[in-house]
Amino acid sequence: MSVIAALGRFNRGLERLLNVVLLMLLAGFILLILYQIASRNLGFLPTVYATEELSRFAFQWMILLGTAIGVLHADHFVLEAFARQSVMGRVTRTLRDLACLSVGVIFIVFGQGFAQSGFNRIASASQLPMVVTYSTFLVCGVLIVLFSLQRLLLGATRGLEAMERELDTPSNIDETAPPTTAIDTSIDTSTDTSTAQNYREKRS
16 A cells, blocks of 8 residues: 555545544533523522633544544635646645644644643643643644645645645636636627617618
8 A cells, every 4th residue: 555545545534533522522611601691690609710611622623623624625715816737727726735734733743732732731620631622733733744745745636626625625716607708808809799680680
């Protein structure tokens, strides 16, 4: 089995796991927020201050894990200024994946020290070590690097189109549509012709 195929299988397993984790985080986040609302309006429910911290931790993990999955499928915000089949279109799409890889490396390099500092800090309400939330950047960086490497290796060996089809990369540019000027020209020409014909019929 090639390195690319092994990386693809590993990343597919990671994506399935991340989808499950994200669903659990979302469910926990919603329940925590609902309890906060209920406890503020219903006097018989005790106020649990840890729910605010836990909901914030869940939200942070959702954002960064979702970001990593977005890198895998290029679902993040993309502004395509060139036609996808042009040379500049291919270059900018490759540079986009290289930029994501660079961001992942930065997250790993600086996220290590940030995660380590969380071992010495304790959350005031939940009493959890802050490494629970401080490690999000490190984990996100590792995932971004793995997903970006898969995109770059597939693009280099099989071509950008094959890579984007395999990884379900969205495309917002419809290249089959004719240029707007051609549409306008054809409409104007037909309109002028019909007008001239009607004028000749009235004269005759």
